[in-house]
Amino acid sequence: MRSNRRLRWAAIPVAITLVVVLAGCTQAELHGYLPGFLEGEPPVTNHTERVAGLWVTSWIVLLCVGLLTWGLTLWAIVVYRRRKGQTGLPAQMRYNMPIEIFYTIVPLILVLGFFAFTARDQAIIETQFDEPDVEIEVFAKQWAWDFIYADAVDGEDVWTSGIQAQRSEGGSVDQDQLPTLYLPVGADVRIALQSRDVIHSFWVIDFLYKKDMFPGKTNYMSIVPEREGTYAGKCAELCGEYHADMLFNVKVVSQDEYDNYVQSLSDQGNVGDYGDEFSRNATLPGTDAPERVEEGAY
Numbered sequence: 002m003r004s005n006r007r008l009r010w011a012a013i014p015v016a017i018t019l020v021v022v023l024a025g026c027t028q029a030e031l032h033g034y035l036p037g038f039l040e041g042e043p044p045v046t047n048h049t050e051r052v053a054g055l056w057v058t059s060w061i062v063l064l065c066v067g068l069l070t071w072g073l074t075l076w077a078i079v080v081y082r083r084r085k086g087q088t089g090l091p092a093q094m095r096y097n098m099p100i101e102i103f104y105t106i107v108p109l110i111l112v113l114g115f116f117a118f119t120a121r122d123q124a125i126i127e128t129q130f131d132e133p134d135v136e137i138e139v140f141a142k143q144w145a146w147d148f149i150y151a152d153a154v155d156g157e158d159v160w161t162s163g164i165q166a167q168r169s170e171g172g173s174v175d176q177d178q179l180p181t182l183y184l185p186v187g188a189d190v191r192i193a194l195q196s197r198d199v200i201h202s203f204w205v206i207d208f209l210y211k212k213d214m215f216p217g218k219t220n221y222m223s224i225v226p227e228r229e230g231t232y233a234g235k236c237a238e239l240c241g242e243y244h245a246d247m248l249f250n251v252k253v254v255s256q257d258e259y260d261n262y263v264q265s266l267s268d269q270g271n272v273g274d275y276g277d278e279f280s281r282n283a284t285l286p287g288t289d290a291p292e293r294v295e296e297g298a299y
């Protein structure tokens with residue numbers, strides 16, 4: 002009873018300190034210094050708050066575990082230090098059931114807790130739009146990106162085919178020549194991720210999410226971009242010599258600007274299918290072997 006009351010008194014200054022410290026936090030600090038959070042601006046996508054929440058909560062829990070562990074370690078070092086005149090080993094303790102149960106149960110609760118919250122958030126983030134406003138197909142290729150805007154202009158696909166980062170002699174990247182994916186702000190976007198050759202990974206840093214891209218298998222990502230701006234993207238799976246130059250940008254723009262952009266692709270003649278026929282591997286499962294050309298066919 003007495004220790005309970007003492008604990009309650011101890012909790013008050015801890016709570017006050019937390020409130021004062023957190024109230025003075027900037028957006029960047031509240032989101033654990035993850036990229037993309039700006040004071041007074043909407044989050045980058047509909048998922049970023051959730052990802053940041055999981056990250057920051059995990060850190061706070063783990064920091065508490067750390068403080069407890071470091072505190073107990075220091076306490077043991079100080080209280081049980083060797084005093085003047087002491088010799089030999091101190092009394093050795095073993096089979097302390099309460100302590101053993103404690104350090105079995107507590108980590109188990111922590112691991113199950115992390116698993117449960119991660120599984121919950123992942124299930125929500127991985128739920129794909131059945132009827133997206135905008136459907137994008139992304140093909141990764143050594144070492145650039147092709148973006149296909151499905152049914153974007155008069156029911157037809159339009160596309161861009163990218164090249165890898167072009168560097169000046171000093172090594173800086175020419176941003177204008179990077180492959181650029183346009184997305185309309187506020188739209189339900191579903192992105193189909195595929196590869197033309199080896200395994201790559203689609204990573205837009207400020208989206209706080211990445212996903213592998215495999216030849217012969219399509220992965221999906223469903224998001225609502227919520228803040229206009231330009232966001233850096235890169236391949237996040239070591240994929241060969243110029244992996245580091247496999248960069249792109251995502252431009253989140255107004256619906257009008259998006260419509261103008263896809264129309265401009267159509268005007269340039271980038272219309273129609275730009276799919277698997279440009280992939281390197283022509284012998285994937287489900288593909289027929291190339292037919293032998295009849296003699297004299299040439």
Ligand SMILES: [Cu+2]
Nearest residue numbers: 201236240247
């Ligand atoms: Cu790659």
